[in-house]
Amino acid sequence: MAGFGFGAWRTPALLDDAPPPSVELAPLTLAPASLREGSAPGSPVGAVNARTSGGALSLVEDAGGRFALAAGSIVAGLVATDYETGTSHSITIRETLAGATNSPRDTVLTIAVTNIFEQPDLGALGLSATSFTNGTPASGAIIGATAGSAITASGLPSGLAINGAARSWAWSGTGTVGSSNIALTEALADSANSPRVSGITITIAANPGPITAAAIEASGTVLALTLSGVSAGSWASYPIDAQSKMALTLAASGAGFDRSGGQAQANAARTRSLVALKPCRRTPIVPTGTSTPNANVLDERDNGDGTRTIRLRLSRYVYAGETCSLAALADWRSGASAQAGVAVTNNSTVAAAPVIGGRWLTPPNQRVTGAFRVDLMAASLHPEGLSGLAAVRFDVTDGTTTKSFWAAAPSTSTAYGDSVRCWGANIDPSGLNPGLITVHKTIFPWIGPSRTSGSGQSTASGSFVTTADAPLVMAYDPAGTRYPAAWVVCDPVNGTATASAAMVQTSLAAAKAVAAASKPISVACAIQALYLANRSATAANGQAALTRMTDGATIVLPAGTTQIGGSTAITTGITSTECWPTVIGDPDDPNPRANCILESSASTPNLRINRLAFRNLRMNVGGSVMTGVANLWLDNVQVEAKSGQGASTLFLNTQATSFIYVTKSAIGSSTVVNWGNTGANQRFALVRSSSTPRNILALAIVNCDCTAMSGWTGGTDAASQADWVAMGNRMLSSTSTAVTWPTWSTGTYGECVRALFINNLAERIGADPSPFWAIGENSLQRFTHVLIEGNSMVGERSNTLYNDPPDLVNDNIHVDCRVANNYFDWLPTKQDDFYDDTTVAGNGGAPNYGYRPWLTTNLWFQDGTNCEANVLARRTGGANFPQGPGLAAVVNPSTSGTQGNAWSKFVADRSVLGDGTGGGDYRPGAGSPLIGAATRANIDVDRAGTARGATFASGALEAA
Numbered sequence: 001m002a003g004f005g006f007g008a009w010r011t012p013a014l015l016d017d018a019p020p021p022s023v024e025l026a027p028l029t030l031a032p033a034s035l036r037e038g039s040a041p042g043s044p045v046g047a048v049n050a051r052t053s054g055g056a057l058s059l060v061e062d063a064g065g066r067f068a069l070a071a072g073s074i075v076a077g078l079v080a081t082d083y084e085t086g087t088s089h090s091i092t093i094r095e096t097l098a099g100a101t102n103s104p105r106d107t108v109l110t111i112a113v114t115n116i117f118e119q120p121d122l123g124a125l126g127l128s129a130t131s132f133t134n135g136t137p138a139s140g141a142i143i144g145a146t147a148g149s150a151i152t153a154s155g156l157p158s159g160l161a162i163n164g165a166a167r168s169w170a171w172s173g174t175g176t177v178g179s180s181n182i183a184l185t186e187a188l189a190d191s192a193n194s195p196r197v198s199g200i201t202i203t204i205a206a207n208p209g210p211i212t213a214a215a216i217e218a219s220g221t222v223l224a225l226t227l228s229g230v231s232a233g234s235w236a237s238y239p240i241d242a243q244s245k246m247a248l249t250l251a252a253s254g255a256g257f258d259r260s261g262g263q264a265q266a267n268a269a270r271t272r273s274l275v276a277l278k279p280c281r282r283t284p285i286v287p288t289g290t291s292t293p294n295a296n297v298l299d300e301r302d303n304g305d306g307t308r309t310i311r312l313r314l315s316r317y318v319y320a321g322e323t324c325s326l327a328a329l330a331d332w333r334s335g336a337s338a339q340a341g342v343a344v345t346n347n348s349t350v351a352a353a354p355v356i357g358g359r360w361l362t363p364p365n366q367r368v369t370g371a372f373r374v375d376l377m378a379a380s381l382h383p384e385g386l387s388g389l390a391a392v393r394f395d396v397t398d399g400t401t402t403k404s405f406w407a408a409a410p411s412t413s414t415a416y417g418d419s420v421r422c423w424g425a426n427i428d429p430s431g432l433n434p435g436l437i438t439v440h441k442t443i444f445p446w447i448g449p450s451r452t453s454g455s456g457q458s459t460a461s462g463s464f465v466t467t468a469d470a471p472l473v474m475a476y477d478p479a480g481t482r483y484p485a486a487w488v489v490c491d492p493v494n495g496t497a498t499a500s501a502a503m504v505q506t507s508l509a510a511a512k513a514v515a516a517a518s519k520p521i522s523v524a525c526a527i528q529a530l531y532l533a534n535r536s537a538t539a540a541n542g543q544a545a546l547t548r549m550t551d552g553a554t555i556v557l558p559a560g561t562t563q564i565g566g567s568t569a570i571t572t573g574i575t576s577t578e579c580w581p582t583v584i585g586d587p588d589d590p591n592p593r594a595n596c597i598l599e600s601s602a603s604t605p606n607l608r609i610n611r612l613a614f615r616n617l618r619m620n621v622g623g624s625v626m627t628g629v630a631n632l633w634l635d636n637v638q639v640e641a642k643s644g645q646g647a648s649t650l651f652l653n654t655q656a657t658s659f660i661y662v663t664k665s666a667i668g669s670s671t672v673v674n675w676g677n678t679g680a681n682q683r684f685a686l687v688r689s690s691s692t693p694r695n696i697l698a699l700a701i702v703n704c705d706c707t708a709m710s711g712w713t714g715g716t717d718a719a720s721q722a723d724w725v726a727m728g729n730r731m732l733s734s735t736s737t738a739v740t741w742p743t744w745s746t747g748t749y750g751e752c753v754r755a756l757f758i759n760n761l762a763e764r765i766g767a768d769p770s771p772f773w774a775i776g777e778n779s780l781q782r783f784t785h786v787l788i789e790g791n792s793m794v795g796e797r798s799n800t801l802y803n804d805p806p807d808l809v810n811d812n813i814h815v816d817c818r819v820a821n822n823y824f825d826w827l828p829t830k831q832d833d834f835y836d837d838t839t840v841a842g843n844g845g846a847p848n849y850g851y852r853p854w855l856t857t858n859l860w861f862q863d864g865t866n867c868e869a870n871v872l873a874r875r876t877g878g879a880n881f882p883q884g885p886g887l888a889a890v891v892n893p894s895t896s897g898t899q900g901n902a903w904s905k906f907v908a909d910r911s912v913l914g915d916g917t918g919g920g921d922y923r924p925g926a927g928s929p930l931i932g933a934a935t936r937a938n939i940d941v942d943r944a945g946t947a948r949g950a951t952f953a954s955g956a957l958e959a960a
Contacts, residue, residue, distance in 0.1 A: 023100040026050045028057075028093050028107040035076055036114045037083040041068075043076040045111055052097055060106065061092035067111065069093070074111070083115040084190065119191040122146055125184045125198040127169055132160070134207040134341040137173035142184070144198075149188040156182055157202055159341060174325065174341025175204045209339035212307065214326050220317040220348035220816075221860040223250065223276055223326070227308045230333070233300050237334045238279045238310070247332035248276035250314065250344065254322035254352065256447040257390040262408040264391035264444035269323070272382065272447060276312040276332075277864050277886065284853030285833055290840065293851050295833035313863035315887045316382075317816050319352040319448075352448035353381040353816050355389070356787045357725045357756035358441070359700040360472050361422055361688055362415065363633050363661040364463030365611065367475045367483050367552050367579040368429070374472055375413045375424040377702065377725050379756050379787055379938035380445040381818045381866065386948055388938030390444045392423045397440070398432040398476070398541045399457030410939055416635065416663040418689035420703050420728070421941045429474075434482045435540030436460060436578050439472040457542050460577050464631055464659050464685075466699070466712075468723035468754075475551070475579035482537050483552025483579055487511035488519075488526040490555065492562040495521035499528035499568055504535075504553075508587065511556065522566035523583055523598065524605045526555040530581070531574040548574050550581035550609055557617055558586050559595040564626050565605025576609040580633060585617035592616045593638050600625040600642055621673065622648035633661040641671035649673060651682050659685040667692040676710070683712065700725040707734045711742025711755070718744040722753040726760060728943050733918030735766040739773040741783070748780055748810065755786045759943040761956040763911045764795030765918040776802035776812040777830070778838075786817040790937055792922050792955035795911030797826035797877055803855040804830045808842050813857045819886075820868040821934040823904075823922075823955035825913060827872055828881035831855055831862050864889075869934035871954045873904050875913050890929045890954070904928060907960050923960040930954050 032046040045067065048057060059069040065079035066089055074091065081089070089111050096104040128140035142162070145151060151164030159175030162168075162184070180202050187195040206212070213226035240247045256270035282297040300310045310333075318324060324344035330337055361375035379388040392407045405425045413420045429437055436459075442452040453471040463473045477483050485506050494516035503520055505511040520526040530550045537546040585592025596617045604624035611631035618638040622645020632652055641648070651673045652660060660682060662675055675687045676697030684698035691705035699720065701709050708731060711724035721744035731738045739762070743750030752775075762772050775783060777799045788800070800819065803812045819827075830836075832855040840850035861867070867886025879895040892903050901909040905928035910920030924930040933954040940948050943956040953959055 023052065023097060025052050025055060025095050025097060025100050025102050025105040027105075028095060028109070030074060030109045030111070033109065034112040034114055035081055037081045037116050039076045039081065041076050041078050042070070045074040045076065047073045048093060051095060052100065055095045055097040055100070055103075058094045058096070059091060060094045061090070061108075063089035063091050063111070067091050081113045083113050086113060087115075088112045115190070117190055117192040119148070119188050119194075120146060121193050122149065122186050122188060122191050122196040124196075125151070125186055125200075127200060130200060131203045131205065132171045132175065133205045134173060134175060134177065134339065136207075138171040140169055142167045142169065145186065146188055146191070149186045149191075149194075152185050154183045154185070155180065157204060159204070160202065172341070174327070176343065177204050177206045179203045207337075207339040207342065209328065209337040210333065211326070211328060211339050211342050213345075214342050215345040216318045216324060216348045217311075218347055218349045219860065220319060220350035221314050221865045222280060223248070223312045223314055223344070225310050225312065226303070227310065227333070228306060230308055230336075232302070232308070233298065233310065233333065235279065235296075235298055238332070239334065240276055240278055240312070240332060246275045247329045248312065249327045250274040250276070250318070250324055251327075252318050252322040252324050254319055254447065255449070257444040257450070259390045259408055262391070263406050264393070264450075270447060272316075274318065275315045275887065277315050277884070278313055280311040280313055280859070280863065283832065283856045283859070285848075285851055287847065287849045287851045290835060290849045293833040293835070313860065313865055315864070315868070316866055317350055317353070318346060318348045319350055320346070320348045322346055322348070350816060353785050354448060354754065355380060355443045355445050355451040356754045356785060357723050358443055358451060358468045359686075359723055359725045360463070360470075361413070361420065361424075361686060361700060361702055362472060363663065363686065364473050365460070365475055365579050367477055369478055369480060370430070371426050371428045372474065373413060373415050373424055373426050374439055375415060375420065375422045376441060377422045377700070377727055377756065378443045378451075379758065379789075380447070381785065381787060381816065382445065382447040383936045383938045384446050386937055386940035388445070389423065390446050392425075392444065393442045394425045394427060395440045395442070395455065396427050396429055396432065396437055397455070397457055398435065398437050401432055402455075403428070403431070412945070416689060418664055418703060419945055420689065421939055421945065422702075429476050430478070432476060433541055434476050434478060436543050437474050437476045437541065438462065439474065441471070460543060466717055466720035468719070477552070482540070483549075484535070486530060486533065486535060486550075486553035488529055488553070488555045489514065490521065490523065490526055490557055490562050491516050491519035492521055492558070492560055495519040495525070497521050497525050497567045499525050499532055501529060501532040501534070503529035504533040508554075508556065520568075522563045522568060522601075523555055524565045524570060524607065525568040527574065527581075527607055527609065528568050528570045531571050537578075543578065546575060546577055550574060550576045551579045553581040555581070555583045556586055557583065557592075557596040557598055559589055561597040561599050561620070563599055563601045565601035565603055565624075570606065570608045572608060574608050576611050580611055580613040581609065582613040582615055583617065584615045587616075593618055593636060621651055621671065622646070623650065625650055625652055630658040631660070633663075634665045635663045637662075637665040638668060639665065639671065639673065640668045646670050647672055659683060661685055662687040662690050662698075664688070665690045667694070669693050675704075675706075696729075699723075701727075701729055703728045705730050705732070707731055708736070708738045708740070710740035713740065713742070718751070718753075720744075721751070722755075724755040724757075727756065727758045727939075729760045730943065731760070731762040732920070733765050734762055734772075735764070736768045737770045737773065738762045738764075741773065741775060743781055749782045749812070750780060752781065752783045752786060754784070757786070757788045757791065758938060759790045759956050761792045761922055761943055762794065763918065763920055763922070765910070765912050765916055769796075771797045771799045774799045774802070776814065777804050778806050780805050780810055781812055783814045783817055785815070787938070788817070788819045788822060790821045790934075790939070790942070790954075790956060792823040792957065793825065794823065794906075794909070794920070794922055795825060795913050797828055798824055800827055800829055800883065801858055801861045802830045803832070803858045804836070806838065808839060808852070811855060811857055814861065816866065817861070818866045818868075819861075819870065820866075821870070821937055821954045823871045823873065823930060825873045825875045826877035827870065827883045828877060829858075829862055829883040830881050831858055834881055868936070869954050871930050871933055875899055875904070888933070888935070890933050892929075904930070921960075922955070923957045924953050924955065925960055928953075928959070931959050
């Protein structure tokens with residue numbers, strides 16, 4: 001076998017036989033591969049190609065019976081095809097050939113189903129009318145539509161609506177004059193030319209009425225109309241009666257807020273309705289003598305081109321940037337046709353009114369352990385229904401975590417044992433860190449911008465500022481460990497003036513158990529004991545650590561009289577940084593407000609702490625009181641005179657005091673002191689649900705009894721004179737001026753800004769002829785965004801928004817103030833058309849004879865802009881210097897000064913115009929014209945808390 005190789009060896013059989021066949025089946029094809037939908041069974045589809053010789057074909061997937069195999073071709077099967085349900089189908093053909101390496105072989109083929117358009121071709125669409133006229137609404141049909149089709153429209157001009165389903169159109173009668181092209185698109189399944197677009201030209205023509213142009217003037221209160229085809233008019237040519245017929249209605253659309261889901265939502269195009277009140281009179285006046293101002297010349301002018309312009313006063317201000325359109329009823333001018341959709345050019349330069357007030361009605365820096373209520377009062381010039389605001393959001397933060405709470409309506413607060421209707425919320429601070437927390441407010445009006453106190457953590461003194469835009473700072477202590485209980489009980493009879501830390505105990509019972517001789521004899525001694533106790537707290541929420549703190553401590557007065565001061569000196573370094581230490585009457589006493597008396601001392605003690613609260617006790621004041629305390633809070637305190645000190649005007653502090661808060665407290669008749677500031681010393685931030693037989697002067701006065709009130713007087717900054725809140729107060733038996741408005745001097749004028757005067761009642765008795773208030777009378781004053789709403793001013797005049805500067809140069813410009821829902825016995829105003837003897841003396845008796853023709857900036861008020869639902873009783877004054885009644889006013893037809901209560905119909909009129917005894921009941925009785933006169937207000941209850949309805953009484957009180 002040596003030398004035998006592979007190449008030399010072969011098997012005889014392999015060497016002699018022929019090679020076997022090697023066949024591979026190719027993919028099949030189909031040509032053509034389409035079928036018209038609905039073809040009859042057997043209709044050809046296409047021939048099967050690429051079949052191997054000798055191969056057998058079978059159809060193993062026939063698309064649900066839609067196809068069949070016949071003689072090497074595919075034909076339509078017994079199940080009909082439908083283009084709308086399937087535009088193609090797949091079949092599987094199997095080829096089998098013995099000996100083929102890939103037999104059987106399946107080929108999947110796709111057969112297209114071609115469409116047969118079963119619906120007709122779409123034709124051109126049209127409208128039954130394509131020319132429209134402003135002021136003439138119309139409707140009609142879409143022409144040429146095919147049954148079952150869908151029609152949509154694009155490019156529609158304002159005022160034209162298309163309803164494709166109903167094959168109709170509607171024209172509102174209000175649109176922009178001119179031509180425009182619209183497109184109607186018709187779509188129909190199984191139509192060969194679907195979708196089809198039809199272009200249509202629309203023409204809108206101007207109203208054939210007399211108004212050819214309209215514009216708002218820069219003041220925002222005058223609508224100037226250009227008229228064509230009219231002759232000269234007179235006052236009688238304009239039978240506009242805003243009391244019963246809204247002849248000219250203006251729609252103004254601008255930025256504001258909606259209420260949705262209990263929150264405020266921004267709306268950039270919020271629409272409100274205004275009306276024209278009356279034609280304006282021409283200015284300047286041309287007096288012809290000392291008693292003839294010649295003031296009633298109609299302000300309609302001939303433009304010299306066949307047109308005339310009439311100026312009309314509006315019921316409210318139009319603001320810069322608002323979009324306006326006008327609608328006019330027939331005969332708004334004698335013989336004029338109705339017009340609608342009149343475009344109005346807005347030239348107003350007046351910004352939208354801000355939120356009014358916004359001051360907190362809750363004293364700050366209170367220690368809270370859980371949920372707590374916060375209150376504030378804010379309003380707007382544009383209430384809707386019984387709400388002045390869309391909503392208020394309260395954000396509480398510890399500087400790291402923030403929680404938000406919404407108020408979507410006013411609610412009743414009983415936080416201080418009272419019942420005050422205001423904007424508020426229950427704040428749940430759980431999850432925040434103990435220590436100072438900050439509550440911010442963001443106030444959303446219906447119309448205009450929101451107003452906020454900001455965001456983020458404030459400081460311990462962050463609420464003790466004059467601005468209404470301050471946050472409310474509180475002290476959160478959920479576990480009671482940051483400001484732990486510290487009780488000190490005084491003994492004014494047996495106690496000692498030597499302080500010790502042992503006087504401070506962790507409970508009232510333990511503090512009472514301290515031996516009498518070891519108790520502090522005075523409040524000053526108790527405070528020094530707290531210094532010696534050396535209470536402290538760690539730094540928290542961005543605030544420094546506290547040492548020698550009195551925060552959260554309670555000093556208890558037993559029955560009897562305890563002195564504030566005495567011989568005990570208080571060491572420098574004691575603090576009350578984050579929350580109030582409180583002096584209270586004995587909680588176990590049946591009547592601590594009467595029995596537990598705190599009395600000023602012979603000398604003036606320096607208490608050296610930043611803040612101090614007094615609660616449930618009586619305070620006898622006069623002479624020296626105390627120093628060293630910046631902020632004070634009196635809660636349920638009765639204030640009387642110290643023996644022999646009834647004439648003393650000193651009250652709480654002889655040094656400058658930052659802020660004083662008063663809740664549910666009273667000043668008795670034994671002392672002459674007021675709830676009010678004396679120069680820069682006693683400055684009251686809040687007086688709530690309290691009383692005095694004299695005056696109240698505070699940044700916010702709510703639900704009080706007094707004889708007169710004011711904001712801060714002599715304030716040293718603009719913020720302290722702005723946003724005055726006076727709500728729900730009663731001034732019965734007032735014998736002189738009842739209201740002094742806070743004003744900030746800008747060098748020439750005293751400016752009153754955003755004052756809120758709501759639901760107050762004033763009654764005049766006695767012989768003093770002074771008005772309830774005098775705004776701009778013989779003085780340099782300017783009032784801006786002031787709200788006077790829902791008040792009853794009974795027995796005397798209320799001199800409002802005068803333009804009566806004490807010289808021949810200046811101009812008291814008042815802007816955008818709302819006077820609504822009030823009862824006035826006399827509401828006079830003086831502008832350019834009254835005779836002023838000071839002026840006539842100033843010009844030596846020459847023209848203008850005591851009239852000042854440049855004083856025209858406030859004619860908006862004289863004409864009644866922003867005045868609504870006022871009841872003008874005219875029981876005094878003989879109808880002199882009348883203010884225009886405005887919208888929906890009720891005016892007494894009589895001007896008799898002796899008519900008494902016959903027209904007003906109060907339950908008991910005890911004013912000087914009634915029986916003069918004082919203390920009347922000014923609820924309107926049966927048949928009173930006050931009942932049901934008003935429809936819009938900032939607050940939904942009257943002064944007494946009675947709910948208002950859809951219509952309600954003007955004035956401070958609902959019907960008896």
